[in-house]
Amino acid sequence: MASKSNSTFSVLGSDLAIKGDIKASADLHIDGSVEGDIACSSLVQGETSTITGGVKAETARLAGTVNGSITARELVILKSAKITGDVYYDALTIEQGAQVEGRFAHRDKSVKAAAPAQQAKQPELSVAN
Template sequence: MFSKKPEQQTPRVSQASNFMSSKNSTFSVIGSDVTIKGDVSASTELHVDGAIEGDITCASLVQGEASNINGAIKAESARMAGTLTGSITARELVILKSAKIHGDVQYDALTIEQGAQVEGRFALQGSQNTGSTKGKSAAGSDEEPKLIVAN
């Protein structure tokens, strides 16, 4: 009456192998206790709370207040809150009041909170930084650079 019928056994896949095979992760985190010496590349969003000595290339970067990056950054979007010694190139860049940037900044859209510290040159991406408005692009675009100062 209470006997079990033999069930068809399906192979069990460990959680570790499921995790390892998941290539569609939405973000990667570098924890506050981690220091990386070397270049870092990510195809998605990267959260940095630790220290990196090297260049970073990623789709989106979020830097924590206590983090320290020593190298160049290239990202579609970046939200900077910690210390950066090096250049940054981002289409959309947000510099929070806790940020300390020592290097050149290239951007398409820029937001800077009051109190942020930046020592370097600002340049619109694609501009030759000539100091004049005579050199328009081949398409003749009159698009104004976007700068937003947040309170």
């Protein structure tokens, strides 16, 4: 991140439905529905939220429905989450009860061009109750 000063925080309430891509340098909390790709520093998704599109964030805490790929350095998937799509991560925590339909692949910074299947590094995985 370019700035280490107090970061801003944006909230999309449960009454909002957005069609289009979202790009934010701020932390983002989404309770509504988004149809489009999301790129932000930190994402917190509420249980009632639906995202249809790709998610790219440094950190993400997902509790709702995501239909699309997810790329995050630190990813937490809560038990209420329903994810359909591939997941790329550096550190991963999944609560018991979360539903994920897709492949998991550890991001390897030294082999960015390689396909996830070619990466030899063991993924870091933890399961929370």
